[in-house]
Amino acid sequence: MRLVVAFLACAALLAQTAAFAQARSDWEREQEKHNWRDSEVLLPKFPRTEDLIEFAVSSAGTFRFFLDRASLSVSSDGVIRYTLLARSPSDVDNVSYEGIRCATGEYRVYAIGHRDGAWSRRERPWQRIEPKSVKRWHHALQREYFCPQALPITSAAEGVDALRRGRHPKAGNTALD
Numbered sequence: 001m002r003l004v005v006a007f008l009a010c011a012a013l014l015a016q017t018a019a020f021a022q023a024r025s026d027w028e029r030e031q032e033k034h035n036w037r038d039s040e041v042l043l044p045k046f047p048r049t050e051d052l053i054e055f056a057v058s059s060a061g062t063f064r065f066f067l068d069r070a071s072l073s074v075s076s077d078g079v080i081r082y083t084l085l086a087r088s089p090s091d092v093d094n095v096s097y098e099g100i101r102c103a104t105g106e107y108r109v110y111a112i113g114h115r116d117g118a119w120s121r122r123e124r125p126w127q128r129i130e131p132k133s134v135k136r137w138h139h140a141l142q143r144e145y146f147c148p149q150a151l152p153i154t155s156a157a158e159g160v161d162a163l164r165r166g167r168h169p170k171a172g173n174t175a176l177d
Helices: 002-022 026-035 136-146 156-165
Strands: 052-055 064-074 079-087 093-101 106-113 119-121
Touching (some): 052 156, 064 136, 064 156, 079 136, 093 136
Antiparallel strands (some): 064 079, 079 093, 106 119
C-alpha cells in the first residue's frame, strides 16, 4: 500500500512540475518572440507558369494572385515561405518571395523578382498582417490557407491542397474582413 501511495505522490508531483514548466508568463512569451530568429533563407528558382496556383483574395480587387507551389515550404523556424505572383489587369506581373509566421500574425518580404528571372534581396522587417490593409493577400494566405485556426500548416503539400481547394478545410469563416 505504501508503494501505491508513494507512486501516486510522485505522479502528482510530476504533473504539477509539468504544468508549471508549460505555463509561461507574458514576459517569457515576449522574450521568446524577441529572441526568435529566421533560419537562413535560400531564394527559390523563379516561378514557372505550370507551378502557379491562383487563389482568391477579394472580389473588389482587380489584381489576380498566384502562388508558386514549387517554392512553398514550411520551415523548422515556423515560417511558411512562398513565391507570390500578383498580376495586374494589364498583365504586368509583380513577383516576390515572402514568409508568414502564424505564431505572430506577421509577414516578411525576402526578395523581389525581375522580368529576367533574377531576384533582388529586399529583406524587410516583419510586419503585422492587417485584415483591412491594402495588402489583403497576406491576410487571405494567413487565414484561409496557411494558418487555419491560427495554427501553421505542417507541410507544403497541405498548403498546396488548401490552395487547390480554395481554402483550408479547417479555415473559419470565408469572409476576408
